[in-house]
Structure formats: structure tokens, C-alpha cells
Amino acid sequence: MSSPKVEKVMKSSLTILFVMVSIDYTGAVLNDLRIGVTRSWLPIVQSALDASNVSLPVELVDIYPGNTRSTFDTIDKTHSAVERMNVHAVIGPYEPALGLVVESLNIPYLSTTQVSSKSLHRNTFQIMPEMQWSAEAILDIAQTYGWEKISVFYDDDSGVQVLEELMTNHTIVVRAWRLPLKARSRQIRNALVEMRKVLVEKSVVLCSKENTHLLLEEARDLAMLSTPPYGWLFYDPGDEGQKVFTKYVEIAVNFTVVTLLDFNHTIESYDHSRLDFALASDALQLVTSSFSILEESASATNTDLSNDGVRFQLSRAIKNNMESGYTGYLDFNSEGRRSNFTLTLTAITGDFNYLRGHWFSDPPELYRPLVLYTQQFPFNRSTPFPLRGRTARVVMIEERPFTMKKRDHMLRRGNDKFEGFSVDLIDEVARMLGFDYEIYLVNDGKFGSKLPSGEWNGMIGELLAGNATMSVAPLSINAQREEAVDFTKPFKTRYISVLMRIPRRETSYFEFLNPLSPIVWICTLCAFVVVSVVLYALERIGRDKTQESGDSIEITVRESFWFIFGSLLQGNTDSTPCTIPGRILTSAWWFFALILISSYTANLAAFLTVKKINTPIKSVTDLAQQTKIKYGTVKDSGIMSFFKNTNIEHFSKMWAQMSEVEPDSMVENTTEGFQKVRNEDYAFFWDTTVNKYQTISDCDVMEIGPAFDPKGFGIGVPPGATYREELSMSILRLSDQGKLHEIETKWWDNTKCPDMTKSSTDETSSLQIDNVAGVFFILVGGIVIAAIVCLGEYFTSAMIKASKLDIGHKNDKRNGYGKTDPAFL
Structure with missing residues (x-):
């Protein structure tokens, strides 16, 4: 098989021969090459002309028709301008009115945009390859990569062709999102969150550079860039996103960029796009090369060409000439559409880029269109942590002692407003992995449960909505939550226990x-x-009586x-x-x-x-066998899910009891639960970690066991988050270093209340006045009674004496005594 260079030489020779045979001898002199350009494209074509090494005199002509009243007026003015300026060829985006004019004048029209089949004429040449070919290339790449689920992001009608091509293949599940031309960050984030919800990890992007940049920024914030499992395929024919893609070298990304340009192209970044410059340069090169062929033919035969003859012969020369430019070989089929071109695949994996392969529109027989190359990665290549150097949004829930607001939080800002076990934990993890974090509290105060609509509330909902990078809280890991989000290794194990008010010890004066x-x-x-x-x-x-002792x-x-x-x-x-x-x-x-x-x-x-705590409830079983004390837990919590879904008999009975009195049994948050325990006959089911801290800080409540349903607390991350493993490893390292134990000791071992779980015989206290006041009452009572009796006896004795004296006086008077002897008194 002949090489492309040999084919090029043969085609050029045939073109020269064809032109020499078909020259029109009219006696006119061949003028300089005049190229018509629409006003918007004049700077682009001028830049291409300045950067080229064309020695042929070329004049760029503005063929803007000016203000027109109708389509007919536009065609008429354009026709007059083109004919008046002796235009030999036209370069620029396709315009229907201009297409009709140049076709009537046999002027070659090198279109830099796609042309519909109805508008394509014999003198129109489409420099930009058909989007249909690119759609086939994207399908081949996706199939070769083994992608089974694909999300497509596009912002113009060209993306529809790719979408249709992908959907014709029934082995690939396709989800598509059309973005506005000037999309907002929130719109893109919503699309990415929806993509993550349906568990799609591979994406095809057919967007402008601006939308692509926003898409990648939001994807990075949602941790959807790193590999595995995410893969991204970008259709960027002009390599416009080169600087955008290099911004993510610190992340182990898996990008494949499909472009028309060569892997090692040298196009500088101008004010206009690289693709427009490349297409303008290739069109200019093709026209000037074909015009040079005409000049050589006319000079060799010493003949002259008329203006119309130049236009006609130039169209034929362009069709038969095959140049090589920035976008590859400039070859056209019989309809004037681009053929025999090559798409370049560039792989971007962090800070290491390489040529991934080529896709050929017209591959040789027995060859596949897609050719992929293997690449040997450097031995010292490492995968950086996706969050390094970034600020992660950490959602928490106010729960003692995990996350609490400081007493003077109104005077503080940012993360300094919070304290607790979770705050200390994320601080250690962030310091170890090298990222910043921003703490915020979940708005609805919920941990996260699935609603009847299928949506999630609480912290799980925040992760799925893309509002949070991770959740650091007493969020228990269960099967239902694992289906929605991912969790790290547990940083703490929790059980379920019962929190109750300590029975008030009745004191009595007696x-x-x-x-x-x-x-x-x-x-x-x-x-x-x-x-x-x-x-x-x-x-x-x-x-x-007779022998009675006298003593x-x-x-x-x-x-x-x-x-x-x-x-x-x-x-x-x-x-x-x-x-x-x-x-x-x-x-x-x-x-x-x-x-x-x-x-x-x-x-x-x-x-x-000795203090004795006589509790009517000593275990969960006792609680289930009575109805006087109500019990419950936090609504929409993991513990509520446990009672709701358990198959254990007495727990099922307890759930039935809770359901019957739900308004009284369920609380909105733990704060409400603790208040209910203190103020009512109420038992609160909650995590042992939180209950234990509550018994430390509140001496009026106690924890009742035995604990049950062991589960782990883990850091929650969005599904498929690539930084989960690093977070898990950091937790394990903190555990090995003893840091986790230090944090636990800080928040759980600072008790001020006596331990009620110890034997009562080990705890004594001094007697208080309330305990023995009755003895003093009896003593006082005895004194009072004795005094009353004494007074009674005194007054009784006095009365008896007075009575005796009165009787004595009467006897004296009767016996003749007039006075009473003072000694008698």
C-alpha cells in the first residue's frame, strides 16, 4: 500500500495535469488572489495569514453586505459586493445567502462550520468534519473502554447527534443533560448530583470551554473527578480546554480528550479559539496551494485566465488537491464534505499526559477505526489526595459531645464556633491529609432517613445534594444508608442504651x-x-406480804x-x-x-x-413489660429504623407500643429527648456514647443496660467519592497513634457525677438533718409533754394547797381564832 506522501504527490500531479488540459484561453491576465471573508472572521483569517509562510500575494476582502431589509436584499447586496471586488474564494462560517451567491458565480466556498445537505452545493467545501463522524468515534471509544453507563453533557445541537449515536447502541445506558450556553454553577451542580444519584460514573462532555470549566470545578467539589471509578471523555476538536485540564494535575483524574489537532501541535493561544484559527489556516493553505497550481499551469503554457475561469478552475483544483494542515489531511468526498481525517486521543492522568491513540474516519481494510497505544507510567508516579489544598465542606449535627456550640460562639467566626469530638476528629484528619475544611450544621437537624418520595433528608440528603464533601457526626452505618452514600472505616462503635431519670430518694423526718x-x-x-x-x-x-422485805x-x-x-x-x-x-x-x-x-x-x-437507688426499671426487658413509663427515640433516626425493621420479638412489641403513642414517644432531636427524660416518666433510647456523656454532665439521669445493636460511626461521603480510602486510612493511623483514645478521654472521662453502676454498699454518706429530724421531734415532744405535765401537777398541787388553807381558815374561825399565824403561811 502506498504511503500518504506518495498519494499526495500523485494527486498534486494529476491536479496540475487536469488544470493544464482544461485552461480557458481568453487572453486575460491572472490577478492576485482575492479571498472574501465575513466581517466577524476577518481577524481570524488575518491571523492565519500572518502566521503562514504563503509567498503568494493574497488580499482579504470584507464581503459584509451591510444592513438589509430582507433575505432577497441580502442576496442582492452580497452578489454585488462579491462581483465588484473580483473575489476568487470565500472562507468562513457557512451562511445560506452567501452560499447561494457564490454558487451562482462558481466561487469556491470553504466553510468552517457544518453545512446541511440542502445547502451543500458543488462549490462548497466543508473544512470542519461532520459531527456524525465524531459521534461514531465517541461510541467506539466508549465501547473499547467498556463503559456500560454514560452521562452526556452538551450545550448545543451538535451534542444531539452524539446522543443519538450512543443511544442506537443498546448495550450502553445513556443519561443526558443539556446545559444552557451560559450555565450557572448551581445548574451544573444539580446535573452532577442527579448523575451521582443514578450511579453513573462515566461522562462524555460536549460543551464550550466555559461550561467545561464550570463542570470540572463542580465535579471537583463533589469529588467526581478522581479515578477510580470516574472517567471523563471530552470532545474538544480545537484543544480549547488545554489550560482547563492542566488545572487538575494534583488529582488522579482519568481524562480522555478527543481533538482534531495533532498531539504535539504548536498553535499559540490567540484571542479567538484554536479551532477557528486551525480551520482558517487550513482553508487558507488549501486555497493558496490550489491557486499556486493554477499559476504554475498558466505560466507553463503561457496562457491567460479570465476571472470566471479562475473561480471555476480553482474549485476543481481544491477538490482534487490534498493538503495537510493543522486538522490533518484536507480531503473531500464527492459532496464536498471532509473525509479521510484523523481524531487524536490525549490521555490526562494527573500530571502525566500522553498520546492515547487515534481514530481514523476511513481506516484501511481489515483495520479498526480506533487504535489505542500503551503507555509506560513512571515508577515514581503517585496518586495525590483529591482534597489536598482544597476546602472541604463538612456537615455536622449539633449533638453532645460530638458537635457543640461554644458558650461565646456569637463572638466567634467559622470553625472556631464549634467544639466537640467530631470537631477534634476532623481537625486531626485534615492536618494529616493536608486539606482545609468548613463546618456547617445540617438545616433540618436530622441524621438522614429515606422519605416515602425516595429522597433523603438530614446529613445523607446533604451529601447526595452535593452540598457537603463529607459528614463527620455520630452517623451510624446501616444497610439502607450504605445504599445511598459511602462510609469510611468506623471511628467509634456505639450501642443502644436507655436513659432514664434517677428516682428521687424519698426522705422522711421519721x-x-x-x-x-x-x-x-x-x-x-x-x-x-x-x-x-x-x-x-x-x-x-x-x-x-408477810415476808416482804422492807427495802x-x-x-x-x-x-x-x-x-x-x-x-x-x-x-x-x-x-x-x-x-x-x-x-x-x-x-x-x-x-x-x-x-x-x-x-x-x-x-x-x-x-x-447507705444510698440505695431503687429503680423500677432495671433492663430493657422490664421496660417492655410495663406501660406506665413511656419510651421512644429520635424521629427519622437510625435507632428508629432499628426498631421499625427488627425481627426480635420484644423489640417489635416495643415498636408497636411506640407507634401507638407516636406523638408522645418520638422526639425531634436529642435535646428534646433529654428534657423529656428529666421532666417526665420517659425512657429515651439513644446511642451509648451520647447517653454516657449525658450522665456525666447531668447527675439527675442514669443509663440502663444492657446495651444492644452494636454499630459503627463512620465519616459519610458521597457515593463513589475517591477520597474515602484516604479518610479510612487516616482514621486507622489516628487509632494506632492513640489520638482517637486521647480525644475520647477528653470528652468522656471528665465526670463530676457519682457512678451509679457501682454497688450501693461501696457508697455511704453522712447523716443529714432530714434523716434524723424525727428523733429531735420526739425529744422536743417529750420536753413539751413533760413541761405540760409538770405545770399540770404544779397547778393541781397549788389548788389542793389552796383548798386546804381555805378549810383551815374556816376551822380557825369556828374555833375562835381571829388571826392566822404567819408561821403557818
């Missing part, structure tokens, strides 16, 4: 009565009365009661039993009193000095 039960007090009182009466009876019956005191009923009472209180009395039965009974009573008083003293010490 707490000293507690060591003995009421029945014992009643029996003791009865025994006191019975023994006193029996003792009196025994003494009364058994006393030998003994007769035991009356009053003395018997006093003796028994004094013996019970271990006091001394004047009277003692004298009979043997009485002494036997007294010995039995003393033994009874010894045991009773000893037991009472021991129990009193225990009751008054």
Missing part, C-alpha cells in the same frame, strides 16, 4: 422508723403492754409499765421484780430487748448512711 416494718412496731408495742400487765400480775400474786418497792401498774419501758430502752429504774416468775419474765424481756435493739441499730445505720 426515717429512723424504717429499720423495722410497721408490723414489727405494732408487735413490739403489743409485747410491751402484755409483758407489763403480766409482770404486774405475777408480782401481785407471788408477793409474800423492796411495791410494783404498781404504773411502775410495771415504767420498768418494762426502761428495760427496752436500756435504762435504769428504781423498782425491780422480787418474785421468781417476775424475774424469769424480766430475763426473757431483756433478751428480747437486746436482740431487737441490736437489729434496729444495725438496720438504722444501713438505712441512714
Whole structure:
């Protein structure tokens, strides 16, 4: 098979021969080459002419028709201008009115844009390849790469052709988003978030340089650039995005750029696009080369050409001439469309770019259109962390002790307003991986659950919406959330426990009565009365009056009661039993009193000095078997999902109970749950980590176990985020270095409350006045009663004396005494 250079020489020779045979001898002199250009393209073609090495005299002519009233007026004025200026060829974007004019004058029209089949004439040559060819190239590349799901981003009608080509292949699932020509960041972000929701990781981009730049910026913020798993294919025929793509060298991207230009092209960046410059240069080269062929032919045969002859022969020369320019071989088919061209594939993988392959529009037989090249990567090539040097948006939820606002947060700004375990954790991770972060709290105060509409709320919704780069919070990892977002390795394990109010210990002024039960007090009182009466009876019956000792005191009923009472209180009395039965009974009573008083003293010490927490609920099972104390958890939380979906019998029953009284059982957030625990008979199911901290800071609540449903807390990231592994490794390194333990100790080991889980026998306290006030009341009562009795006896005695004196006076008067002896008084 002949080489392209040989084919080029043969075609050029045939062109010269054809022109020499078909020269029109009219006697006119061949003028300088005049090229008509539309006003908007004059600077572009002029730049191409200045950069070229054309030695032929070329004059660029502005063929702008001026202001026109109608299409007919435009055609008429354009025709007059072209004919008046003796234009030999036209270069620029295709315009229908101009196309009709040049066709009628046999002027070659080198169009730099696509021309519809209806507008394509015999003298029109389309320098820009058909978009249909590029669509086939993109399909071949996607199939070769093994892409099964593709998202297509485009901002003009040319993207529709690519979309149609991709959709004809039923092995590829295609999702498309059309962007405005001047898209906004929010519009592009919404499209990317939607793409991530449908789990599409490969993208084809057919957008302007500006939209492509915005697309990549938003994709970087959403961590959708790095490989694996993301792959990006850009159709950029003029290599306009060269500077845009090089901005992401710090990320391990997987970009493939399809361009018309050669891999090592040397086109400088002008004010206009590279593609326009390349097309203008190629069109100019083709026209000047073909015109030079005409000149050589006319000079060799010493003939002259008329103006019309030059135009006609120039069209034929262009059709048969094959030059090579910036966009490859300038070859045309019978319809004047570009053929036999090559697309270049450039791979961009971070800071390493290389020629990935070529796609040929007209490959030789037995050859495939797409040819890919292998590339040996440098041995020291490393994959940089995608977030390095960037600011990540970290969503958190206000939850003690993970994330809290400082007391003076109103005077602070940014991340300095927050403190807690999560804040310390992300600070260590960011310092280790070299990125900045911005903390914000989730608006709805939710952790994240799936709504009936299929959307997610809370922090999960923030990740899916692209508002957050990651979530650092007590967000438990479960199956439903794993389907929506990705998680790192757990940084902490949590269980579910119950938080309840500590039962208030009832104090009583007569707490000293507690060591003995009421029945014992009643029996003791009865025994006191019975023994006193029996003792009196025994003494009364058994006393030998004749042998009664003069020293003994007769035991009356009053003395018997006093003796028994004094013996019970271990006091001394004047009277003692004298009979043997009485002494036997007294010995039995003393033994009874010894045991009773000893037991009472021991129990009193225990009751008054040892704190006992008698809780009606000691486990989750106890809670499930009663209805007095209500229980619940945070609405739309992972713990609520556990109760809702569990197959464990008593947990299912508890969920049924919670569902029946849902307004009273469910709370909006943990703060509301803690308040409900303190103020009501309410048990709050929540994470052990949070409950433990609450018992540390609030001595009126306690945690009840045993804990159940172990799960891990992980950093949440958007699905497919390429920085998840680095975050996981940083957590493992922090754990190995002991940093995680230090942070946990900082927030969970600073307790000011006594540990209620220890045995009650290990915790004693001094007696308070509330515990023994009853004893003082009895003492005061005894004093008051004694005083009253004393006063009663005094007044009674005084009255008796007064009565006796009155009787004495009456007797004296009766006996003749007129005065009372003062000594008597």
C-alpha cells in the first residue's frame, strides 16, 4: 500500500495535469488572489495569514453586505459586493445567502462550520468534519473502554447527534443533560448530583470551554473527578480546554480528550479559539496551494485566465488537491464534505499526559477505526489526595459531645464556633491529609432517613445534594444508608442504651422508723403492754406480804409499765421484780430487748448512711413489660429504623407500643429527648456514647443496660467519592497513634457525677438533718409533754394547797381564832 506522501504527490500531479488540459484561453491576465471573508472572521483569517509562510500575494476582502431589509436584499447586496471586488474564494462560517451567491458565480466556498445537505452545493467545501463522524468515534471509544453507563453533557445541537449515536447502541445506558450556553454553577451542580444519584460514573462532555470549566470545578467539589471509578471523555476538536485540564494535575483524574489537532501541535493561544484559527489556516493553505497550481499551469503554457475561469478552475483544483494542515489531511468526498481525517486521543492522568491513540474516519481494510497505544507510567508516579489544598465542606449535627456550640460562639467566626469530638476528629484528619475544611450544621437537624418520595433528608440528603464533601457526626452505618452514600472505616462503635431519670430518694423526718416494718412496731408495742400487765400480775400474786422485805418497792401498774419501758430502752429504774416468775419474765424481756435493739441499730445505720437507688426499671426487658413509663427515640433516626425493621420479638412489641403513642414517644432531636427524660416518666433510647456523656454532665439521669445493636460511626461521603480510602486510612493511623483514645478521654472521662453502676454498699454518706429530724421531734415532744405535765401537777398541787388553807381558815374561825399565824403561811 502506498504511503500518504506518495498519494499526495500523485494527486498534486494529476491536479496540475487536469488544470493544464482544461485552461480557458481568453487572453486575460491572472490577478492576485482575492479571498472574501465575513466581517466577524476577518481577524481570524488575518491571523492565519500572518502566521503562514504563503509567498503568494493574497488580499482579504470584507464581503459584509451591510444592513438589509430582507433575505432577497441580502442576496442582492452580497452578489454585488462579491462581483465588484473580483473575489476568487470565500472562507468562513457557512451562511445560506452567501452560499447561494457564490454558487451562482462558481466561487469556491470553504466553510468552517457544518453545512446541511440542502445547502451543500458543488462549490462548497466543508473544512470542519461532520459531527456524525465524531459521534461514531465517541461510541467506539466508549465501547473499547467498556463503559456500560454514560452521562452526556452538551450545550448545543451538535451534542444531539452524539446522543443519538450512543443511544442506537443498546448495550450502553445513556443519561443526558443539556446545559444552557451560559450555565450557572448551581445548574451544573444539580446535573452532577442527579448523575451521582443514578450511579453513573462515566461522562462524555460536549460543551464550550466555559461550561467545561464550570463542570470540572463542580465535579471537583463533589469529588467526581478522581479515578477510580470516574472517567471523563471530552470532545474538544480545537484543544480549547488545554489550560482547563492542566488545572487538575494534583488529582488522579482519568481524562480522555478527543481533538482534531495533532498531539504535539504548536498553535499559540490567540484571542479567538484554536479551532477557528486551525480551520482558517487550513482553508487558507488549501486555497493558496490550489491557486499556486493554477499559476504554475498558466505560466507553463503561457496562457491567460479570465476571472470566471479562475473561480471555476480553482474549485476543481481544491477538490482534487490534498493538503495537510493543522486538522490533518484536507480531503473531500464527492459532496464536498471532509473525509479521510484523523481524531487524536490525549490521555490526562494527573500530571502525566500522553498520546492515547487515534481514530481514523476511513481506516484501511481489515483495520479498526480506533487504535489505542500503551503507555509506560513512571515508577515514581503517585496518586495525590483529591482534597489536598482544597476546602472541604463538612456537615455536622449539633449533638453532645460530638458537635457543640461554644458558650461565646456569637463572638466567634467559622470553625472556631464549634467544639466537640467530631470537631477534634476532623481537625486531626485534615492536618494529616493536608486539606482545609468548613463546618456547617445540617438545616433540618436530622441524621438522614429515606422519605416515602425516595429522597433523603438530614446529613445523607446533604451529601447526595452535593452540598457537603463529607459528614463527620455520630452517623451510624446501616444497610439502607450504605445504599445511598459511602462510609469510611468506623471511628467509634456505639450501642443502644436507655436513659432514664434517677428516682428521687424519698426522705422522711421519721426515717429512723424504717429499720423495722410497721408490723414489727405494732408487735413490739403489743409485747410491751402484755409483758407489763403480766409482770404486774405475777408480782401481785407471788408477793409474800408477810415476808416482804422492807427495802423492796411495791410494783404498781404504773411502775410495771415504767420498768418494762426502761428495760427496752436500756435504762435504769428504781423498782425491780422480787418474785421468781417476775424475774424469769424480766430475763426473757431483756433478751428480747437486746436482740431487737441490736437489729434496729444495725438496720438504722444501713438505712441512714447507705444510698440505695431503687429503680423500677432495671433492663430493657422490664421496660417492655410495663406501660406506665413511656419510651421512644429520635424521629427519622437510625435507632428508629432499628426498631421499625427488627425481627426480635420484644423489640417489635416495643415498636408497636411506640407507634401507638407516636406523638408522645418520638422526639425531634436529642435535646428534646433529654428534657423529656428529666421532666417526665420517659425512657429515651439513644446511642451509648451520647447517653454516657449525658450522665456525666447531668447527675439527675442514669443509663440502663444492657446495651444492644452494636454499630459503627463512620465519616459519610458521597457515593463513589475517591477520597474515602484516604479518610479510612487516616482514621486507622489516628487509632494506632492513640489520638482517637486521647480525644475520647477528653470528652468522656471528665465526670463530676457519682457512678451509679457501682454497688450501693461501696457508697455511704453522712447523716443529714432530714434523716434524723424525727428523733429531735420526739425529744422536743417529750420536753413539751413533760413541761405540760409538770405545770399540770404544779397547778393541781397549788389548788389542793389552796383548798386546804381555805378549810383551815374556816376551822380557825369556828374555833375562835381571829388571826392566822404567819408561821403557818
